[in-house]
Amino acid sequence: MEKAKKDRLKSAGWRVGDATEFLELSAEEAAFVELKLALADYLREIRVRNEWTQSQVARRLGSSQSRVAKMEAADASVSLDLMVKSLLILGVSRSEVGRVIAKAA
Amino acid sequence: MEKAKKDRLKSAGWRVGDATEFLELSAEEAAFVELKLALADYLREIRVRNEWTQSQVARRLGSSQSRVAKMEAADASVSLDLMVKSLLILGVSRSEVGRVIAKAA
DNA sequence: TGACTGTATGTCAAATGTGACATACGCTTC
DNA sequence: GAAGCGTATGTCACATTTGACATACAGTCA
Numbered sequence: 001m002e003k004a005k006k007d008r009l010k011s012a013g014w015r016v017g018d019a020t021e022f023l024e025l026s027a028e029e030a031a032f033v034e035l036k037l038a039l040a041d042y043l044r045e046i047r048v049r050n051e052w053t054q055s056q057v058a059r060r061l062g063s064s065q066s067r068v069a070k071m072e073a074a075d076a077s078v079s080l081d082l083m084v085k086s087l088l089i090l091g092v093s094r095s096e097v098g099r100v101i102a103k104a105a
Numbered sequence: 106m107e108k109a110k111k112d113r114l115k116s117a118g119w120r121v122g123d124a125t126e127f128l129e130l131s132a133e134e135a136a137f138v139e140l141k142l143a144l145a146d147y148l149r150e151i152r153v154r155n156e157w158t159q160s161q162v163a164r165r166l167g168s169s170q171s172r173v174a175k176m177e178a179a180d181a182s183v184s185l186d187l188m189v190k191s192l193l194i195l196g197v198s199r200s201e202v203g204r205v206i207a208k209a210a
Numbered sequence: 211t212g213a214c215t216g217t218a219t220g221t222c223a224a225a226t227g228t229g230a231c232a233t234a235c236g237c238t239t240c
Numbered sequence: 241g242a243a244g245c246g247t248a249t250g251t252c253a254c255a256t257t258t259g260a261c262a263t264a265c266a267g268t269c270a
Contacts, residue, residue: 028193035189035199053246064229069248079227079257080185084140088133094140098207102200158216169259174218184227184257 008037008074033074035101039083040074042100046090047072061086113142113179138179140206144188145179147205151195152177166191 025033047057047068054068061068063086071078071086087097130138152162152173159173166173168191176183176191192202 028190031193031199032190035202054248055246058229062229064231065247066231066249067229073248075249077227080189082227084185085133085137088136094136095207097140098203098205100203101206102203159218160216163259167259169261170217171219171261172259178218180219182257186227187257 005037036074036078036080036083038100038103039080039087039097040072042092043083043087043090044072046087046092057086057090061089141179141183141185141188143205143208144185144192144202145177147197148188148192148195149177151192151197162191162195166194 047054053065054072055065058065058068063082067078067082071083084097087100088094152159157165158170159177160170163170163173168187172183172187176188189202192205193199
């Protein structure tokens with residue numbers, strides 16, 4: 001995994017169980033995290049494309065600016081449920097969500 | 106929506122806010138629930154295909170038989186996170202997960 | 211019939227996720 | 241440099257999800 005991505009994960013609050021200085025994720029954990037990163041990027045893309053602020057998106061979702069920021073950062077405290085529901089509410093189709101998830105990193 | 110699917114949702118614990126006798130879901134809620142149903146079906150398919158019992162799958166996941174049963178039933182108490190993580194642990198690729206999610210109902 | 215295996219369903223304490231808030235940061239404009 | 245706007249980050253009370261357990265249900269075999 002490239003360094004930039006690792007740093008991004010680290011700063012997003014992903015923890016590692018061992019004492020090494022590298023993020024040591026199992027293949028499944030890595031796949032899950034990358035999947036979340038893809039959704040996070042897409043969420044931001046949709047927002048920027050529509051020229052919305054995070055606060056405006058939050059209002060649409062019935063959430064808060066800070067949570068939207070965390071979603072876009074793929075913060076460890078946000079669930080896949082929240083991200084997928086958010087995309088659907090913002091008008092993204094189920095099949096498009098699937099495409100985003102399937103897309104190779 | 107066809108009746109069989111509605112019954113399945115109802116018995117899976119999905120609630121409806123109004124007093125009508127039909128499940129009244131917004132388009133986004135419906136898409137989300139169907140997405141979960143697709144994952145639930147796929148989860149069972151993987152298990153059956155490999156001739157595993159729910160208990161065996163539970164052990165692999167570090168979970169319990171009852172939770173696996175709930176996953177396969179797309180119970181309202183199970184998260185997308187749990188379902189997706191489970192599929193990944195069972196060896197399903199990220200892109201295959203995407204395909205399952207994207208697949209039209 | 212009873213024993214056994216596998217699945218479904220209800221409950222619960224503990225773990226995790228939530229919106230909201232405060233506040234920090236970065237940038238632009240005056 | 242102060243004010244304004246948008247985004248990031250830490251915290252918290254409250255809500256939801258979790259594995260585990262008990263138990264019910266369905267099928268098979270002897």
